[in-house]
Amino acid sequence: MAPSETLTAERILEATEEVLRRHGPAKATVVDVARALGVSHGSVYRHFRTKAALREAVTKRWLDRTSQELAGIVAEQERDPEQRLRAWLRALFDAKRRKAGHDPELFATYMVLTRESGEAVPEHIADLTSQLTDIVRAGLDAGTFTATDPAVTARAVFQATGRFHDPCYADEWEAPGVEAEYEAVVDLVVRGLRGA
Amino acid sequence: MAPSETLTAERILEATEEVLRRHGPAKATVVDVARALGVSHGSVYRHFRTKAALREAVTKRWLDRTSQELAGIVAEQERDPEQRLRAWLRALFDAKRRKAGHDPELFATYMVLTRESGEAVPEHIADLTSQLTDIVRAGLDAGTFTATDPAVTARAVFQATGRFHDPCYADEWEAPGVEAEYEAVVDLVVRGLRGA
Numbered sequence: 236m237a238p239s240e241t242l243t244a245e246r247i248l249e250a251t252e253e254v255l256r257r258h259g260p261a262k263a264t265v266v267d268v269a270r271a272l273g274v275s276h277g278s279v280y281r282h283f284r285t286k287a288a289l290r291e292a293v294t295k296r297w298l299d300r301t302s303q304e305l306a307g308i309v310a311e312q313e314r315d316p317e318q319r320l321r322a323w324l325r326a327l328f329d330a331k332r333r334k335a336g337h338d339p340e341l342f343a344t345y346m347v348l349t350r351e352s353g354e355a356v357p358e359h360i361a362d363l364t365s366q367l368t369d370i371v372r373a374g375l376d377a378g379t380f381t382a383t384d385p386a387v388t389a390r391a392v393f394q395a396t397g398r399f400h401d402p403c404y405a406d407e408w409e410a411p412g413v414e415a416e417y418e419a420v421v422d423l424v425v426r427g428l429r430g431a
Numbered sequence: 432m433a434p435s436e437t438l439t440a441e442r443i444l445e446a447t448e449e450v451l452r453r454h455g456p457a458k459a460t461v462v463d464v465a466r467a468l469g470v471s472h473g474s475v476y477r478h479f480r481t482k483a484a485l486r487e488a489v490t491k492r493w494l495d496r497t498s499q500e501l502a503g504i505v506a507e508q509e510r511d512p513e514q515r516l517r518a519w520l521r522a523l524f525d526a527k528r529r530k531a532g533h534d535p536e537l538f539a540t541y542m543v544l545t546r547e548s549g550e551a552v553p554e555h556i557a558d559l560t561s562q563l564t565d566i567v568r569a570g571l572d573a574g575t576f577t578a579t580d581p582a583v584t585a586r587a588v589f590q591a592t593g594r595f596h597d598p599c600y601a602d603e604w605e606a607p608g609v610e611a612e613y614e615a616v617v618d619l620v621v622r623g624l625r626g627a
Binding site: 381387388390391392394395396397398401403404415416419420422423424425426427428430 | 577583584586587588590591592593594597599600611612615616618619620621622623624626
């Protein structure tokens with residue numbers, strides 16, 4: 236690290252991702268991260284008190300990139316809720332598929348990290364379903380959706396579309412026919428939201 | 432094996448499941464199966480030409496138990512299609528949860544076998560979605576469901592409810608709240624089938 240640059244948490248997390256990419260999750264150490272930054276490992280520990288905390292933070296940062304990308308769609312108040320929901324589900328599927336497809340080794344690394352992480356994944360899912368709840372609530376306000384409890388319905392929408400965002404299906408995301416399957420599930424879910 | 436008993440494929444498969452239960456998928460061999468039956472391994476090979484064929488057949492048998500259990504619900508012509516659909520999804524969830532929960536070691540063994548199997552899982556999924564297609568078609572005939580293509584819609588229903596039958600979610604099936612989640616997803620899907 237050039238001495239003039241301040242060692243921020245963000246710079247450590249960037250370096251950690253790079254070290255994970257290079258060494259894989261089993262071998263990457265805090266010493267590797269410190270070496271990549273040209274600092275002592277003590278400097279890294281001043282920002283993240285344990286290796287586990289550093290790994291959790293880098294996982295959270297990776298997951299947050301997706302939620303931040305989607306938050307913009309929730310905020311598009313001028314679009315009707317059904318269009319916003321379709322755009323949101325599409326953006327989620329595209330983001331996850333891109334992560335899995337463009338850099339499969341880093342994706343596999345993060346799959347290891349998410350399994351060992353205590354809070355990062357439940358927090359990520361809570362973020363996403365909370366975004367979905369806002370869209371469902373907007374649809375109720377507009378009178379285009381039917382639901383007794385927006386949060387419960389949002390979680391059902393999230394779970395019903397899991398095939399197109401849950402990493403356990405990553406191997407299917409480039410299969411022929413997956414787009415038609417995606418459309419059929421989203422149409423079914425949207426019709427369910429319109430309700431009777 | 433008592434000499435008076437005929438060595439049938441079914442008896443070999445029963446013994447194979449028992450050997451798998453005892454030795455696990457990595458160690459179970461055709462010789463173990465033959466020994467359990469008191470026959471030569473040549474006798475086993477006369478029914479199943481390779482170890483892979485035997486493993487595929489025992490996997491198929493395990494999966495078929497579930498589809499056979501569900502086939503009865505599809506045939507209950509006197510129940511209205513929505514009730515049949517709800518009963519079918521419930522029976523599928525219960526059957527998978529029972530398999531995962533009552534004998535976790537055998538379930539883990541079959542998870543290994545299904546991953547190495549070429550055709551057993553796709554055939555099982557095709558069986559189940561074909562049963563669902565019959566129910567969706569019955570709902571169209573009765574005028575209670577809306578769908579342009581019953582097979583496409585049936586696959587969407589199957590995929591939208593995957594959280595409650597796909598083994599990749601087995602760890603969640605005993606979690607608190609899973610019943611409420613199940614109900615919310617099934618209600619959403621059923622409302623989607625009633626359509627607009």
